[in-house]
Amino acid sequence: MTDTAWIDLALTSSRPQAMGALLRYFRNLDLAEEAFQEACIRALKTWPTNGPPRDPAAWLIFVGRNSGIDKVRRQAREAPLPPEEQLSDLGDREEELADRLDGSHYRDDILRLLFVCSNPVLPATQQIALALRIVSGLSVKQIARAFLVSEAAMEQRITRAKGRVAAAGIPFETPDAADRAERLATVATMIYLVFNEGYSAMNGPDGVSADLCDEAIRLSRLLLRLFPAEPEIMGLTALLLLQHSRARARFDADGSIVLLEDQDRRLWNRRMIAEALAMIDKAMRHRRPGAYQIQAAIAALHARAERPELTDWEEIDLLYQALERLQPSPVITLNRAVAVSKREGAEAALAMVEPLAESLSGYFYFHGLHGALLNQLGRAREARIAFDRAIALATNAAEAAYIRKQLDHLADEAGHCISS
Amino acid sequence: MLYAVLCYNDESVTSAWSKEEDDRVMRDLTAVQSKYVETGKLGPVARLLPTTAATTLRHATGETIVIDGPFAETKEQLLGFYLIDCESLDEALAFARDLSTANPSAGSYEIRPLALYEPGGLPS
Numbered sequence: 001m002t003d004t005a006w007i008d009l010a011l012t013s014s015r016p017q018a019m020g021a022l023l024r025y026f027r028n029l030d031l032a033e034e035a036f037q038e039a040c041i042r043a044l045k046t047w048p049t050n051g052p053p054r055d056p057a058a059w060l061i062f063v064g065r066n067s068g069i070d071k072v073r074r075q076a077r078e079a080p081l082p083p084e085e086q087l088s089d090l091g092d093r094e095e096e097l098a099d100r101l102d103g104s105h106y107r108d109d110i111l112r113l114l115f116v117c118s119n120p121v122l123p124a125t126q127q128i129a130l131a132l133r134i135v136s137g138l139s140v141k142q143i144a145r146a147f148l149v150s151e152a153a154m155e156q157r158i159t160r161a162k163g164r165v166a167a168a169g170i171p172f173e174t175p176d177a178a179d180r181a182e183r184l185a186t187v188a189t190m191i192y193l194v195f196n197e198g199y200s201a202m203n204g205p206d207g208v209s210a211d212l213c214d215e216a217i218r219l220s221r222l223l224l225r226l227f228p229a230e231p232e233i234m235g236l237t238a239l240l241l242l243q244h245s246r247a248r249a250r251f252d253a254d255g256s257i258v259l260l261e262d263q264d265r266r267l268w269n270r271r272m273i274a275e276a277l278a279m280i281d282k283a284m285r286h287r288r289p290g291a292y293q294i295q296a297a298i299a300a301l302h303a304r305a306e307r308p309e310l311t312d313w314e315e316i317d318l319l320y321q322a323l324e325r326l327q328p329s330p331v332i333t334l335n336r337a338v339a340v341s342k343r344e345g346a347e348a349a350l351a352m353v354e355p356l357a358e359s360l361s362g363y364f365y366f367h368g369l370h371g372a373l374l375n376q377l378g379r380a381r382e383a384r385i386a387f388d389r390a391i392a393l394a395t396n397a398a399e400a401a402y403i404r405k406q407l408d409h410l411a412d413e414a415g416h417c418i419s420s
Numbered sequence: 421m422l423y424a425v426l427c428y429n430d431e432s433v434t435s436a437w438s439k440e441e442d443d444r445v446m447r448d449l450t451a452v453q454s455k456y457v458e459t460g461k462l463g464p465v466a467r468l469l470p471t472t473a474a475t476t477l478r479h480a481t482g483e484t485i486v487i488d489g490p491f492a493e494t495k496e497q498l499l500g501f502y503l504i505d506c507e508s509l510d511e512a513l514a515f516a517r518d519l520s521t522a523n524p525s526a527g528s529y530e531i532r533p534l535a536l537y538e539p540g541g542l543p544s
Contacts, residue, residue: 005441006524006525006526009433009436009437009525010433012436013430013432013433013436052526055495214438218435218436221435221470221472222432224472225431225432225471225472225489228472228487228488228489229487229488229489234488237472271469274469275469275470275472275473278469278473279472279473282473282475282488285486
């Protein structure tokens with residue numbers, strides 16, 4: 001690790017707590033962010049020579065709060081900043097401040113910060129960008145690359161998001177149990193969006209899209225450390241870990257999509273899978289099923305199967321039925337149709353899929369699965385039409401390439417279902 | 421004498437490592453381990469999943485309670501441990517120092533002598 005890499009890591013891991021506390025103190029996102037940046041600059045100056053403080057987050061909160069106060073005073077009275085040397089004498093005060101940080105305050109600080117970024121008044125893309133910027137500390141450049149937009153456009157998106165959040169108001173009262181539950185659900189949705197953004201944009205196991213998945217997992221683990229008894233947060237974390245555990249197997253050397261059943265399972269990250277399975281075990285003990293837990297349980301059944309033919313499709317079908325009852329959705333029915341095709345054949349699955357044509361006409365996977373089922377039934381001409389529509393709707397090059405490969409193999413008797 | 425070397429670190433820091441960083445630390449730790457494996461002094465080595473995967477059963481005044489997560493929120497968490505057979509505390513400290521050199525982020529290595537060691541029957 002480089003000389004300053006440990007400082008970067010300490011700043012990154014302290015960021016949510018420090019930003020949350022500064023936001024509560026200044027009640028202004030821009031002021032909190034500027035205060036945190038100032039504290040980071042001072043950390044980069046003093047920690048290499050003084051050594052790291054015992055509690056980096058508390059140190060950053062103290063220094064950031066003081067620099068923010070100084071800024072307010074300067075704007076009011078043009079008062080000078082205190083001499084830099086005085087900051088080196090922070091040991092005793094830093095210890096005192098650290099002792100006064102209590103668990104519930106810091107938990108709600110971080111939840112509030114995440115909740116502000118998850119505000120439903122923001123479109124999904126702005127929620128994701130704001131969370132990556134404010135909570136994760138990614139640079140505008142990094143976020144712009146992840147979204148494939150220019151830095152100027154991303155800067156504008158983040159600025160607009162901050163403006164809307166400021167207009168909507170930030171709740172500073174300590175939340176009650178109902179408020180906290182609502183915030184958790186909102187934040188979980190945002191984290192899922194961050195993950196999906198990375199997952200669907202991926203065209204290989206590395207790169208900025210994989211970083212988004214890593215970041216979503218980090219945010220979800222953060223939330224779980226704050227609220228360790230929440231089964232839906234366990235389910236969310238497990239789901240993200242299971243999906244990401246397959247990153248190295250999802251693409252071949254050419255960057256083409258490899259379907260779940262064709263993936264080299266030796267490439268799956270077994271440690272992530274083990275962690276996810278442990279969380280699902282814990283979540284199930286609470287007997288409070290939710291959508292994330294059920295989706296995680298479905299992904300776990302795939303992860304547990306050493307070979308595709310060992311997959312428990314009956315259990316997967318039952319879980320999708322449970323998910324349909326919780327959250328009726330044509331997309332869930334579409335996914336369930338894959339399990340039905342494994343258990344009962346393409347005819348039964350096709351009967352489930354065709355009624356979805358109207359509501360899923362703009363959905364890539366619908367046409368991909370429709371084409372695959374028609375192909376299995378020997379209806380090649382209809383399959384070709386479905387595959388052509390899937391290609392037109394593909395959201396990335398890997399998806400389009402996969403469907404083209406299917407078209408190339410239309411003569412094959414054995415088709416594949418869409419499940420990557 | 422058998423010693424346990426218990427490895428503590430701030431989990432929010434170690435879980436922020438990139439895969440390359442994590443792999444490099446593991447590779448360097450493995451290099452340290454192999455020196456002691458060759459001498460026949462190193463016993464079981466374990467790395468734990470994060471505390472978010474932990475469950476605690478707490479027994480107090482005749483009642484047992486199951487808690488999600490570790491027993492206490494602490495600034496550093498137990499991330500793994502080594503068992504090592506050393507002639508002296510100094511030798512155990514030397515081993516811990518080698519580990520800390522391989523793992524450059526701040527952390528603690530708690531060195532505790534064993535009162536009892538039963539290998540158990542797990543296949544290896």
